[in-house]
Amino acid sequence: xxxxxxxxxxxIIGIILMMVVxxxxxxxxxxxxxxxxxxxxxxxxxxxxxxxxxFSIFPSMLLITTLxxxxxxxxxxxxxxxxxxxxxxxxxxxxxxxxxxxVVGFVVFLILVVVQFIVITKGSERVAEVAARxxxxxxxxxxxxxDADLNAGMINETQARExxxxxxREADFYGAMDGASKxxxxxxxxxxxxxIINLLGGLIIGVIYHNMDIxxxxxxxxxxxxxxxxxxxIPALLISTAxxxxxxxxxxxxNLAADITGQLFAYPKLMYIVAGTIALLGIITPIGxxxxxxIAGLFAFAGYRMQKNLNQKQVEExxxxxxxxxxxxxxxxxxxxxxQVDPIEFEFGYGLxxxxxxxxxxxxxxxxxxxxxxxxxxxxxxxxxxxxxxxIQLKPNEYIIKIKGNMVARGELLLNHYLAxxxxxxxxxxxxxxxxxxxxxxxxxxxxxxTKERAELSGYTVVDPPSVVATHLTxxxxxxxxxxxxxxxxKALVENVKESYPALVDELIPNVLTIGDLQKVLAKLLKxxxxxxxxxxxxxxxxxxxxxxxxxxxxxxxxRQALSRQITQQFASAGDALKVITVGPSxxxxxxESVQQTDQGSYLALDPSSSQMIFHKLNEQIxxxxxxxxxxxxxxxxxxxxxxxxxxxxxxxxxxxxxxxELEPNVEIQSMGVVNL
Numbered sequence: 001x002x003x004x005x006x007x008x009x010x011x012i013i014g015i016i017l018m019m020v021v022x023x024x025x026x027x028x029x030x031x032x033x034x035x036x037x038x039x040x041x042x043x044x045x046x047x048x049x050x051x052x053x054x055f056s057i058f059p060s061m062l063l064i065t066t067l068x069x070x071x072x073x074x075x076x077x078x079x080x081x082x083x084x085x086x087x088x089x090x091x092x093x094x095x096x097x098x099x100x101x102x103v104v105g106f107v108v109f110l111i112l113v114v115v116q117f118i119v120i121t122k123g124s125e126r127v128a129e130v131a132a133r134x135x136x137x138x139x140x141x142x143x144x145x146x147d148a149d150l151n152a153g154m155i156n157e158t159q160a161r162e163x164x165x166x167x168x169r170e171a172d173f174y175g176a177m178d179g180a181s182k183x184x185x186x187x188x189x190x191x192x193x194x195x196i197i198n199l200l201g202g203l204i205i206g207v208i209y210h211n212m213d214i215x216x217x218x219x220x221x222x223x224x225x226x227x228x229x230x231x232x233x234i235p236a237l238l239i240s241t242a243x244x245x246x247x248x249x250x251x252x253x254x255n256l257a258a259d260i261t262g263q264l265f266a267y268p269k270l271m272y273i274v275a276g277t278i279a280l281l282g283i284i285t286p287i288g289x290x291x292x293x294x295i296a297g298l299f300a301f302a303g304y305r306m307q308k309n310l311n312q313k314q315v316e317e318x319x320x321x322x323x324x325x326x327x328x329x330x331x332x333x334x335x336x337x338x339x340q341v342d343p344i345e346f347e348f349g350y351g352l353x354x355x356x357x358x359x360x361x362x363x364x365x366x367x368x369x370x371x372x373x374x375x376x377x378x379x380x381x382x383x384x385x386x387x388x389x390x391x392i393q394l395k396p397n398e399y400i401i402k403i404k405g406n407m408v409a410r411g412e413l414l415l416n417h418y419l420a421x422x423x424x425x426x427x428x429x430x431x432x433x434x435x436x437x438x439x440x441x442x443x444x445x446x447x448x449x450x451t452k453e454r455a456e457l458s459g460y461t462v463v464d465p466p467s468v469v470a471t472h473l474t475x476x477x478x479x480x481x482x483x484x485x486x487x488x489x490x491k492a493l494v495e496n497v498k499e500s501y502p503a504l505v506d507e508l509i510p511n512v513l514t515i516g517d518l519q520k521v522l523a524k525l526l527k528x529x530x531x532x533x534x535x536x537x538x539x540x541x542x543x544x545x546x547x548x549x550x551x552x553x554x555x556x557x558x559x560r561q562a563l564s565r566q567i568t569q570q571f572a573s574a575g576d577a578l579k580v581i582t583v584g585p586s587x588x589x590x591x592x593e594s595v596q597q598t599d600q601g602s603y604l605a606l607d608p609s610s611s612q613m614i615f616h617k618l619n620e621q622i623x624x625x626x627x628x629x630x631x632x633x634x635x636x637x638x639x640x641x642x643x644x645x646x647x648x649x650x651x652x653x654x655x656x657x658x659x660x661x662e663l664e665p666n667v668e669i670q671s672m673g674v675v676n677l
Contacts, residue, residue, distance in 0.1 A: 012064065018071040025079055025087035028072070032089040032231055035072060038065060039235035039242075046242040053169055058246050059176035065239055066183040069232050073194050076228045080198055081205050086224055094227025109226055112233045113192060142167050187236055191229055198225035268310060271303025341405040343384035343484055346473065351396030352413060355466060356388055364388070367470045374474065379481050379526060380533025382489065386473075401473060403480045411438035411472055413465040417446040423459035430455045439472040482527040490519040497535050508539050512546035520552035521559060528645070528656070530560065530567065537562055551601050553642050561638070561661045568664040571633055571656060577668040580658070581621045583636035583644065584676035587614065591640045591647075604643040613677060615651060621673040622655065630672065633658060 023031070042061060049055045079086040143164065150160045202221025206212040212220065275296040282292025346368075354360040365388070372383045394400065401409040412435070420430065421437055421444045432445035447455055447462070456462050463471070477484070494515065498505040509515060521542065522532045532538060541562040542555060549555065560567065572578035594606045606614075618634070625632040634657045636644055641659040648655060663669070 012067075015064070015068050015071045019074045022078060022082075023075045025083070025085060028075055028079065029087040029089045031072060031075075032087070035065075035069060035232075035235050036238075038068075039238035043238045043242040043245075046245045049246070053166065053173060055246060056169060056173050058243070059173070062183050062239065062243060065235070066187045069187060069236060070190060073191070073228065073232055076231075077194060077198055080221065080224045080228060081201050084202070084206065084210055084220055084224070086228060090224060090227040090231055092227070093230040094223040094225075106222075106226055109195065109229045109233060112230070112237055115237065136171055139167055139171060191233055191236070195225050195229045198228060268303040268307035271299050271306065275299035275303065342387040342402075343404060344477070345387045345389070345402040345405070346399065347389055347391040347394065347402070348399035349394040349396040350390055350392060352399060352415065353390055354415060355413075355469065356390075362466075364466060364469065367466060368473070371470060371474050371477065375477055375481070377533070378531060379478065380531045380535065381481055381485055381522075381526065382492065383477055383481075384484060384489075399469065401476050403476070403483055408480060409438065409472065409476050411468070413468060414446045415465055417448055418452050418455075418462050418464055419444050419468050420447045420452075420455045420460040420462045423461070427455075427458040427460075430458055430460065438468065439475045478529060482523040485519060485522055485526060487515050487519050490522060491515050493522075493532075493535055494518070494539075497539065501536055501539075504536065504539055504543065508543045508546065512543055513550070517546070517550060517552065517555075518542065521556050524552060524556040525559065530563065530570075534563065534566060553601065557638065557642055557659075560659075564662050564664055567658065567662045568667050571631075571658065572663075572667050577670040578633065578663070579625070579630050579670045579672050580633045580635035581618070581625065582671045582674045583634065583640075584674045586676045587617075588637055588640050590677055591643050595640075595643055602643075604646050606647065610677070611647065614647065614675070617675045617677070618648070618652065621675055622652070625672050628672070634675075635660065635663075635669065635671075638662075 018031075042058075042065070046055055046058070076086045076090055080090075085091075146155075146160050146163050146167075149155045150157070155163070199222060202225060203214070203217050206217030206221055207214060210217070275298075278292050278299065279289075279296035281287060282289040282296070348355065353362075355362045356364045358365070368386050368388070372386075375381065375383045391400075395412070397414060398410065398412050400407050400411075414433070417432070419435070419437065420432065421442055430445070430447065430451060432447040432451065434443070434445050436442070437444045452462055494505055494509060509518065518539070521538070525532050525538075538559050541559045545555060545558045568578075590610060591604065591606070594604055594610075595602055596605045622632045632655055634644070634648075634655060636657065636659055638659040638661040641657060641662075645657045648657065
């Protein structure tokens with residue numbers, strides 16, 4: 001057995017022996033000082049713990065200190081009654097605290113007992129009882145949470161075992177505190193009984209055995225009894241206060257002092273209100289400014305200092321955060337964050353920083369918000385957040401647009417110039433830097449401010465650099481919208497529809513089609529620039545035909561036919577005839593004969609010479625349509641539309657391919673040419 005363990009055992013045995021073995025009054029003085037010191041130590045430890053389990057031995061300490069205090073009471077009572085002398089400590093407390101007035105000392109003793117017994121101990125007992133009950137009730141839920149974290153891989157077996165042990169120890173602690181509070185209550189009652197015994201027994205023994213007269217016996221033994229009561233009640237009050245602190249402390253990252261100063265004085269401006277109220281109290285009441293102004297000044301100064309410290313702390317936190325970010329970049333774990341790919345990125349050279357800097361008048365961020373709104377209205381999809389950053393590797397006036405980390409477009413701007421596009425005939429008086437409009441590839445020139453007005457009068461289309469960027473970014477998003485809609489984005493759209501049409505969603509997903517099947521259909525529509533905003537009609541159509549086929553190409557054709565009104569309005573202006581390039585019977589027959597059916601679906605297997613001939617014929621007709629100023633649209637039968645679209649997907653991606661079933665019956669169709677083989 002180690003010396004530490006042996007000393008604790010001997011100490012507890014010594015406490016018990018004190019109750020039956022007489023103790024010298026000088027030894028009693030030392031033991032009484034040790035009692036006060038131990039009580040103060042317990043109070044300070046309880047104030048510096050961050051959670052109750054850090055002082056889990058407290059219930060046992062409460063029993064030991066209570067037993068020690070009662071043993072001291074028995075020993076001092078023995079010395080008081082036997083020798084009318086209990087040592088210097090008891091005498092000092094009886095004289096100094098009572099200030100020579102027995103009644104004052106007795107009242108102080110009663111107040112201490114009442115405060116300890118009714119206020120602190122009663123409250124601590126109730127808090128410990130409720131905490132023990134709530135802790136036991138919460139144990140099953142906490143155990144399930146630990147098991148869930150363990151199954152999810154968030155913690156390992158060792159951590160789970162530690163957390164379970166902590167929950168069990170917490171329940172045991174509050175249960176023990178609920179019972180240990182009874183020790184303090186019993187100690188307070190015993191102190192009152194011991195005081196009465198000392199008073200009455202001392203009066204009798206002083207008169208009979210010490211040959212004192214009644215006034216002298218009453219004065220002597222009352223002073224000693226009160227001194228004994230005070231010297232035991234002060235440590236008892238400290239320990240009961242510690243018990244109250246332990247059971248009322250919530251888990252925190254700091255000790256009691258830090259929590260009080262950090263939370264009570266967290267609002268410096270309130271200190272000024274307190275200071276003003278106290279100062280006003282001294283002015284308008286008879287209290288006077290002498291008593292109130294120093295306190296008001298102290299509060300005002302404290303508020304000023306706290307505000308200054310808060311500002312300094314905020315600056316330090318910002319610097320620490322920046323330093324932490326630098327350290328995270330240097331750490332090996334920071335590589336994980338680099339694996340994240342942004343859906344859309346806009347990078348620009350340092351010369352274009354004023355576009356995004358609001359302090360320099362840049363409105364690029366506001367334009368991007370409008371772009372996302374426009375795409376939501378036109379395409380029916382929510383465009384992801386566009387990451388904007390500068391790139392020193394680019395030319396000063398250059399910018400690039402990335403989709404999922406890959407560059408898909410680039411352009412160059414001159415901030416102090418305007419982009420002018422010719423109306424079809426050039427004006428020799430309009431000169432500038434020749435360039436190409438980035439969104440549509442049209443020839444254009446950069447002109448300066450003085451030339452802008454003259455170019456507008458000449459019929460040129462003149463736009464500023466931010467508008468050039470916004471137009472280019474909008475077109476890129478529309479062109480690649482099918483890449484930006486994944487299963488997660490599709491699920492978000494479905495959840496939005498479910499709020500108004502729960503029956504439709506419940507029927508379609510997952511009974512008929514999965515989220516992945518729906519996403520494929522939406523992506524195919526967006527790839528041909530067909531809006532999916534009318535998602536209810538799309539899902540209704542898929543619910544009707546999804547039980548017959550799972551082929552996304554065929555399902556897309558059904559959806560396109562259901563969206564015939566939308567498609568007609570998209571390509572045919574109101575009141576005008578839809579001018580199209582018609583696919584002739586020979587070409588339709590050739591494509592239909594080249595369709596191959598497999599288990600995975602159907603595809604077009606056309607020989608290279610036939611493909612080359614089809615491209616040549618179509619390009620010839622498309623060239624004629626463009627020369628006449630018309631938007632070329634190819635019209636074919638429903639059976640071969642998707643196969644013709646597959647054939648033209650790489651070379652003529654921007655040319656719409658429609659079928660007769662996708663147009664409204666009342667629309668006028670005017671053929672500009674027929675493509676035959």
